[in-house]
């Protein structure tokens with residue numbers, strides 16, 4: 001089907017690095033947006049199946065991929081002429097993957113992270129790993145995040161996401177490339193908030209899975225989701241994010257999708273732990289990446305550095321370590337306040353950044 005959107009992207013060469021469930025699905029979104037897409041798969045057989053049969057049976061069973069989608073296990077082929085390079089690999093391998101692609105990158109190409117984790121050894125967000133590894137200018141670093149369960153999108157069930165870059169024009173270019181009839185992409189310049197929304201919702205989804213595995217009902221889960229978004233917002237704002245981003249698709253939107261979906265790997269991993277499996281047994285059972293498990297320690301380290309309490313994430317860590325029984329996880333069950341605390345649905349100070357930005361914007365218009 002030819003649409004205005006297809007025409008805008010005519011001749012736009014893009015590459016997707018990583019052919020797991022999200023890389024393959026996102027490659028389909030980009031094809032359906034009219035881009036000329038090549039996906040790079042680490043394993044030759046996966047690249048071959050996508051290229052020849054237009055299928056990726058291991059990660060997207062039953063999905064027919066677009067005829068125009070190309071696949072290769074050769075980075076030089078994938079990156080040739082690609083102005084936009086989307087990264088869909090596990091967070092812990094991104095640094096090495098970036099070093100591998102460096103020799104084939106065009107100096108002007110923009111790199112876009114689709115990854116929702118932090119690097120365990122450095123506590124860096126993916127955009128920081130990108131800047132650190134390749135010494136990229138912020139205008140060449142983008143992020144896309146949102147309520148994006150891969151299999152639902154591969155089935156063309158409508159949803160949206162946010163494309164973020166310090167430079168709004170670049171964010172708009174990324175969003176144009178990634179806007180398909182069933183996938184609407186909004187823009188912002190809040191890279192930190194967009195990225196942290198995707199990281200932190202995984203930790204809350206682990207908590208939801210754990211209490212689900214225990215057998216707790218909707219009250220417990222609603223309390224965790226509500227307190228969870230407060231924890232996510234406070235942490236992100238302390239790192240410079242705009243609180244509005246956390247109430248948008250990349251924050252609350254993704255939190256809802258991940259906490260509700262049985263397809264979520266973080267939710268599933270939490271459920272196994274709640275049912276009594278150990279962290280190691282859970283890792284063995286999971287065939288796919290559950291970023292949350294790896295992100296818990298570095299996120300808590302960052303929270304400690306900033307003096308922030310994250311009671312739900314702390315409890316998830318204790319359950320993962322075997323220091324707390326899954327049945328004891330819950331924002332109220334572990335509370336031992338001498339004096340009852342105010343609820344503070346949105347934590348103190350979380351809106352200060354918004355007012356500061358608004359003021360700066362007004363000053364900018366007056367100048």
Ligand SMILES: NC(=O)C1=CN([C@@H]2O[C@H](COP(=O)(O)OP(=O)(O)OC[C@H]3O[C@@H](n4cnc5c(N)ncnc54)[C@H](O)[C@@H]3O)[C@@H](O)[C@H]2O)C=CC1
Nearest residue numbers: 019020021022023088089093115116148149150288289291
């Ligand atoms: N699946 C989903 O619904 C979504 C996933 N994401 C994020 O996308 C990222 C990738 O996740 P998925 O595609 O879902 O994972 P997956 O588990 O479906 O696939 C992981 C892919 O990474 C590859 N891989 C493993 N080690 C590698 C290495 N050393 N170098 C390069 N590739 C390697 C695997 O071969 C596989 O193709 C994660 O950060 C995840 O949080 C974001 C949005 C949605």
Ligand SMILES: O=C(CO)COP(=O)(O)O
Nearest residue numbers: 146147148149264265266
């Ligand atoms: O990020 C996702 C949905 O937006 C996918 O979540 P999981 O990694 O838990 O499957």
